[in-house]
């Protein structure tokens with residue numbers, strides 16, 4: 001589905017990849033409903049998009065708020081017209097601790113934002129999307145869905161849930177006008193740790209991983225919608241782990257463990 005002239009809903013649009021997705025979409029002629037829980041983040045995204053001539057409407061919604069998500073399709077349609085695509089990008093990481101030290105409230109919040117958020121969004125928008133001549137759903141998972149990162153086990157589980165949910169949804173929607181994409185980003189240069197309220201003490205001798213710039217990730221995601229790709233991995237790290245975790249999952253886990261062990265005391 002070409003995005004030119006279409007109405008696209010982007011969650012987590014106030015920062016990081018969501019902001020860059022919004023800018024990429026308006027550059028290609030789409031109108032964007034930018035959703036985030038933080039108004040000040042959305043205001044900045046709208047300012048940047050307007051400066052390049054884009055049409056963006058902002059919606060302050062926490063994707064875990066079932067009533068607000070259910071009301072979103074009508075609110076967006078009123079401002080921008082019928083919705084053609086949703087991009088479930090909003091997400092948070094968990095506190096950087098082992099399961100033994102992770103409190104249940106944090107674990108549940110991660111599942112609520114990362115898994116139930118996209119599920120609620122799909123439940124709210126799918127009836128409308130099925131009425132469009134062509135439509136698309138893109139869900140952002142993570143490399144952590146197929147390669148275990150110690151200290152992010154529940155985050156990884158939430159993203160593995162997004163992976164299977166999205167793959168199942170794609171099979172269910174085969175033969176309809178709705179395309180579906182699951183995205184596996186590797187390490188992307190954003191402020192996700194800070195935005196998730198986490199502080200990480202990175203040891204001075206730890207090798208910082210190579211990251212993919214957020215605008216590059218955003219471009220890959222919009223390309224994936226336009227070419228109806230079922231799945232994409234973003235970054236050489238995500239591509240390599242996608243291969244290795246199927247070829248030799250134990251070796252893949254050991255490599256990541258060695259890289260991350262110094263972060264977990």
Ligand SMILES: NC(=O)c1ccc[n+]([C@@H]2O[C@H](COP(=O)([O-])OP(=O)(O)OC[C@H]3O[C@@H](n4cnc5c(N)ncnc54)[C@H](O)[C@@H]3O)[C@@H](O)[C@H]2O)c1
Pocket residue numbers: 011012013014015016017018035036037038041061062063064089090091092093113117140141142143184185186187188189190191192193195196
């Ligand atoms: N940054 C990475 O290295 C990386 C790697 C793999 C996957 N991802 C995934 O990519 C997505 C985007 O991550 P990012 O790095 O751009 O993050 P980010 O923190 O830069 O942006 C995320 C945005 O989502 C918003 N948000 C958080 N919880 C929300 C909620 N409950 N309701 C509405 N908005 C909410 C935040 O306010 C923020 O503006 C996430 O799903 C993340 O898990 C990121």
